[in-house]
Amino acid sequence: MQKVAVLGAGMTRFVRRSLETGRELCWEAASAALEDAGLTLEDIDCVVLTSAPDAFDGVHMKTEYLLDGAGAKGKPMVRPYVGGGSGVMAANAGWYHVASGRFRTCLVVAEERMSPTQPHPQGAFNAIYDQFTERPLGVNLLWIFSLEMMRYMQVYDIPLETIAKVAVKNKRNALGHPASQLGAELTVEEVLKSEVMAYPVMRLMVSPVTDGAVALVLANEKFARRKGRKHVWVEGVGWALDTSYWTNRDLCYPEYVEKAALAAYKMAGITNPREEIHVAEPYDPFAYKELHHLEGLQLADKGQAPRLLEQGFWDRDTTTGIPASPSGGLLGVGNPIAAAALMKVAEIYWQLSGKAGERQVRRNVKRGLAQAWGDLMQVGTVIILGV
Amino acid sequence: MKEKVAIVGAGFTSLRPVSPEASFRELIFEAAVRAYEDAGLTPQDVDSFVSIGEDYQDGTCIMDEYTPDQLGAVQRPVHTISGDGVAGLGVAWMLIQTGQFRVVVLEGHSKASNVRHPAHVEAMALDPSFARVHGWHPSFVAGLEMRRYLHETGTTEEQVARVAVKNKYNALKNPIAAYPARLSAEQVLGSRPVAEPLRELEMAPTADGAFVFVLAAGSELERCQGRPVFVDSVAWISDTCNLPTRDWSRAVYTEKAAAQAYQLARIREPQSAFSFAEIDDTFAYKELQHLEALGLAERGAAGRRVEEGFFDADGPLPVNVSGGALGCGHLFEANPLRGLLEAVLQLRGQAGPRQVPRARRGLICSWRSVPTATGGVAVLSRRK
Numbered sequence: 001m002q003k004v005a006v007l008g009a010g011m012t013r014f015v016r017r018s019l020e021t022g023r024e025l026c027w028e029a030a031s032a033a034l035e036d037a038g039l040t041l042e043d044i045d046c047v048v049l050t051s052a053p054d055a056f057d058g059v060h061m062k063t064e065y066l067l068d069g070a071g072a073k074g075k076p077m078v079r080p081y082v083g084g085g086s087g088v089m090a091a092n093a094g095w096y097h098v099a100s101g102r103f104r105t106c107l108v109v110a111e112e113r114m115s116p117t118q119p120h121p122q123g124a125f126n127a128i129y130d131q132f133t134e135r136p137l138g139v140n141l142l143w144i145f146s147l148e149m150m151r152y153m154q155v156y157d158i159p160l161e162t163i164a165k166v167a168v169k170n171k172r173n174a175l176g177h178p179a180s181q182l183g184a185e186l187t188v189e190e191v192l193k194s195e196v197m198a199y200p201v202m203r204l205m206v207s208p209v210t211d212g213a214v215a216l217v218l219a220n221e222k223f224a225r226r227k228g229r230k231h232v233w234v235e236g237v238g239w240a241l242d243t244s245y246w247t248n249r250d251l252c253y254p255e256y257v258e259k260a261a262l263a264a265y266k267m268a269g270i271t272n273p274r275e276e277i278h279v280a281e282p283y284d285p286f287a288y289k290e291l292h293h294l295e296g297l298q299l300a301d302k303g304q305a306p307r308l309l310e311q312g313f314w315d316r317d318t319t320t321g322i323p324a325s326p327s328g329g330l331l332g333v334g335n336p337i338a339a340a341a342l343m344k345v346a347e348i349y350w351q352l353s354g355k356a357g358e359r360q361v362r363r364n365v366k367r368g369l370a371q372a373w374g375d376l377m378q379v380g381t382v383i384i385l386g387v
Numbered sequence: 388m389k390e391k392v393a394i395v396g397a398g399f400t401s402l403r404p405v406s407p408e409a410s411f412r413e414l415i416f417e418a419a420v421r422a423y424e425d426a427g428l429t430p431q432d433v434d435s436f437v438s439i440g441e442d443y444q445d446g447t448c449i450m451d452e453y454t455p456d457q458l459g460a461v462q463r464p465v466h467t468i469s470g471d472g473v474a475g476l477g478v479a480w481m482l483i484q485t486g487q488f489r490v491v492v493l494e495g496h497s498k499a500s501n502v503r504h505p506a507h508v509e510a511m512a513l514d515p516s517f518a519r520v521h522g523w524h525p526s527f528v529a530g531l532e533m534r535r536y537l538h539e540t541g542t543t544e545e546q547v548a549r550v551a552v553k554n555k556y557n558a559l560k561n562p563i564a565a566y567p568a569r570l571s572a573e574q575v576l577g578s579r580p581v582a583e584p585l586r587e588l589e590m591a592p593t594a595d596g597a598f599v600f601v602l603a604a605g606s607e608l609e610r611c612q613g614r615p616v617f618v619d620s621v622a623w624i625s626d627t628c629n630l631p632t633r634d635w636s637r638a639v640y641t642e643k644a645a646a647q648a649y650q651l652a653r654i655r656e657p658q659s660a661f662s663f664a665e666i667d668d669t670f671a672y673k674e675l676q677h678l679e680a681l682g683l684a685e686r687g688a689a690g691r692r693v694e695e696g697f698f699d700a701d702g703p704l705p706v707n708v709s710g711g712a713l714g715c716g717h718l719f720e721a722n723p724l725r726g727l728l729e730a731v732l733q734l735r736g737q738a739g740p741r742q743v744p745r746a747r748r749g750l751i752c753s754w755r756s757v758p759t760a761t762g763g764v765a766v767l768s769r770r771k
Contacts, residue, residue: 001486021516047625053448060443060511063469064628064759074643077625077761078478079469083449089466093478100484127448241455241465259462267487375452 004098005224005231006385007105008037009346011214014181014334017115018211022057023069025213026111029339030071033107033215038227044217045103047072050079050090051111052337052374055124058116070109070215082241083128084285084374086110087214087341088381091370092237094218095383099234104223111213112336121209128376130244142206146198148251148377149288153200155252156303158291160200164191165309166287167205167331173316174328176358179343181334182208191287205287207335214342216349232352235367236268236384246376257296257373260380264369265298268384273298277384279351279361279368280322281344284329290314293371294324296380316361323361326351341372341381348385391605392483393615394767396426397731401563402596402716404500411445411498414597416457419494422599423459427612430459433601434488438467439475439495443508444719446501458494458599470623472598472723473753473763477621479602489607493600495721499593512758518630526590528630528757530582533672535635537584539687542675544584546690548575550671551589551713553693557700558710560741565594565716575671589671594716598724600731616734616767619748620651623763633760638673640762641680641752648764649682657682661704662746663733665726667754667762668711677752678706681764700741708733708741723753723763734769 010032012018012025020028026049034040049063049070059065063079070077080086080093087110094108114121122140129135152158165188174183186204194204224231240259242249249255261273270276280299284290291305299322300308308314313321327333327347330340348368350356367386373379398421400406400414409417423429438454447453451467458465468475472495479491502508509525536542549572558567570588578588602618603611622644627633645657654660664683668674675689683704684692692698698706709715709729712722730749732738738746747769754762 054442054511055448057515058511059515060508061441061469061755061759064512064625064755064761065514067625068627068629072625073627074624074639076477076623076647078474078623080478081449081467081469082451093466096478096481096485099487100481102481102484124448127446128452131446239464239466240462241451241460243456243461244453245456256462260464263464375449378452 002099002101003221004095004234005219005221006216006234006349007219007224007227008033008217009349010036011179011343011346012212013179014210014212014336016181016209018113022066022111022113025211026066026069026109029213029215030107030109033217037217039217041071043105044071044107045105046076046097048078048080048090048093048097048106048108050081050086050338052083052086053124055127056112056114056117056121066111071107082374082379082381084337085341085372085379085381086338086374088345088370088372088383089239090342091216091345091383092239092381094216095234095237098218098220105219108216108218109213110338110342112339113211114209114336115211142198142201144377145286146201149200149286151251152288152292158306160192161188162306162309163288164188164205166284166290167191169315170284170325170329170331173326173359174332177328177333180328180332181210183328183332201286207285207330210334210336212334212336212339214339214346216342216346232349232385232387234383235386236264238263239381242378244376246378251377253302254292254296254380256378257293257371257380258298260382261297264382264384277322277367277369278363278365279326279348280324281327281347281370282324283341283371283373284325284331285335287331290325293373297371319363326359326361344370344372345383352385352387390484392480392618393603393605393608394600394618394731395603395608395611395613395615396422396428396601397728398422398425398599399563399728400596402565402594404565404594406500406595411496412453412457414595415494415496415599418597418599419458422601425613426601428490428601433490433492435482436460436463436465436492437475437479438465439470439472439720440467441469441720443511444502458492471720471753471755471763472727473621473751473765474623476618476727476765477623477763480618480621483602483604489604491602493602495724496597497718497721498595499719500595505593509757514629524582525757526582526585529670530585532635533585533670536672536676539636541687542690544576545572546694547589547672547675548572549693550668550674551575553699554668554707554711554713557708558714561710561715564710564714566592567710567714585670591669591712591717594718596718598721598728600727614735616731616769619766619768620648621763621765622647626760628759638676638680640760641677641764644762644764645681648766652766654766661748661750663705663708663743664750665709665729666706666752667722668707668713669717669722669754669756671713673754674706681752705743708743723751726751730767734767
């Protein structure tokens with residue numbers, strides 16, 4: 001197996017309505033990543049290009065349409081697709097393109113434009129449900145999340161105020177992010193007083209509708225060493241998909257995230273993640289999901305992530321805990337679905353290479369993890385980077 | 388890339404214009420059970436699962452959600468590739484080459500009968516600002532391409548019609564084919580024009596079906612009972628589908644993919660390298676265009692060779708002995724998996740009445756249909 005290095009990362013601003021087309025967003029992110037890596041398109045052997053549902057842009061075979069912008073014309077291009085987990089899965093796919101020995105370098109691009117969906121992307125989400133048993137109920141994502149959040153709060157006796165603190169933390173972290181859409185200094189009261197979407201989910205606990213793109217450059221060890229700098233390496237990858245019958249599962253704990261994380265820890269040789277992972281970017285499309293995922297990732301015992309939150313364990317400036325979502329996450333930076341998850345991988349790369357600027361965590365970090373989640377509360381994707 | 392990769396199990400359903408008695412998940416289940424039985428393995432022996440498909444063709448937003456249960460892959464590493472069967476094969480091959488996964492399953496399916504108007508779906512793949520707004524039937528892209536191909540190569544419309552005659556005739560010997568027929572070139576040329584010079588009988592009609600393959604690393608073959616067929620190389624290339632800047636007469640993606648696939652499989656003279664080839668024929672002229680891009684015929688000579696019977700089932704190089712998409716049905720992204728199945732059966736000597744004698748190495752070539760310029764090439768062989 002070839003060792004795989006992250007040579008560069010780039011992203012566009014995350015905005016509610018981009019004036020750029022999807023192709024242009026891809027170009028902007030890919031160009032920034034190539035520039036960061038000091039490479040040109042001629043150095044790139046293959047492209048992994050992803051985007052979440054075609055229904056957002058209303059373009060069938062969306063990556064075929066986008067590929068010119070992502071520099072994939074005339075190159076091998078693959079689109080890994082696991083719904084919201086696609087962004088981290090794209091990085092994992094980039095890893096297997098290079099680790100297999102088939103390609104020296106890989107440009108990984110994730111793009112999402114949710115703004116073309118009118119009147120609101122939640123309409124497209126109705127079509128993710130079973131066409132016979134669930135779609136006729138008119139369900140959307142907010143409903144399913146309110147069920148899961150309620151279950152999580154009930155089983156582990158978690159107060160709503162604690163969950164609101166995730167939104168406060170992440171939106172504050174995002175203030176230091178130049179690409180952020182929703183960086184803000186808020187209080188718990190403000191979050192709790194925001195509009196009820198589907199109780200107990202409030203508007204400020206939900207990530208926004210966003211357009212944007214992110215890109216990474218990966219290379220094998222020989223290629224990376226020739227570039228002769230200190231590198232960030234991919235140490236482990238994992239992914240797992242649970243049953244489509246989400247109604248048959250206990251929603252209080254994400255087993256699929258546990259399976260994905262354990263696979264990634266095994267590959268990275270990690271036996272005690274709470275000691276060996278120094279910074280984490282768990283997926284936070286909804287405030288409670290960050291806590292839920294931190295438990296699935298084995299970084300906290302079941303039901304304990306909220307208690308650790310109260311103690312400041314997940315804060316960006318912690319010296320004894322594990323900073324979680326130092327970027328500001330989906331709640332703060334924004335949530336262009338596939339691109340948001342790849343932004344989390346890019347953030348770990350920036351943190352480990354000391355390029356995170358204002359967002360740089362205070363503790364010394366040698367290894368970090370990014371995780372995404374998607375489909376019908378069903379897929380976990382995990383990548384571990386280290387220096 | 389030291390590890391050899393082999394297909395050790397193949398499962399499939401028959402291909403039919405409609406399948407009202409089964410959902411797409413039930414079709415996949417049928418194929419999966421047969422594939423595991425063929426390989427002598429259970430889903431617990433599998434390290435990773437790859438499915439292929441596109442949302443709009445399945446009528447589900449995020450179709451990846453509905454992939455794990457019927458493969459026995461719940462809470463296992465499953466991911467979808469929104470690409471064709473050759474790209475999926477490439478991903479399975481790469482996963483094994485990383486050394487982290489020893490046995491990988493590849494699944495692809497079509498439930499085209501659920502789609503009332505496939506052309507409406509295809510039209511959604513056109514550039515929303517510059518191409519779709521005209522409201523044309525998406526086959527105009529194929530019509531324009533065919534016109535340019537005929538113009539530049541001197542190929543005749545009758546030669547294109549003969550591809551349809553050959554493939555539908557070949558399908559008479561394939562028990563899973565949906566559209567076998569004994570036709571004359573006159574009948575094909577007399578069928579309804581769709582986007583001139585393209586005619587209805589030169590377009591593959593859609594069909595339903597599912598395929599599941601079990602792939603294993605060379606070092607794992609002892610625990611698999613299925614007779615292995617080796618994947619010597621896989622390559623896939625995307626060219627632009629932007630109408631104003633694309634190439635209208637050559638399959639540039641196939642030329643580039645073939646160059647990579649031949650290099651990896653150490654093939655110097657493709658014309659004499661293969662016992663048979665399964666080549667994308669979603670539209671009849673595409674088979675000729677792809678044959679030339681693969682170097683299996685000189686530029687402009689493929690049509691004449693079809694007329695001479697060179698690519699007939701009993702000719703020097705049988706092309707689409709399965710019946711191709713024209714004879715078996717258009718299965719969207721799963722089209723190349725029908726070719727892959729044929730390659731497995733031929734190389735194992737299990738192709739029955741359409742068995743190519745002494746088959747030792749085969750080629751499959753895919754295209755993702757209009758409006759794309761994306762396709763792949765794979766080389767398969769039996770144990771040398």
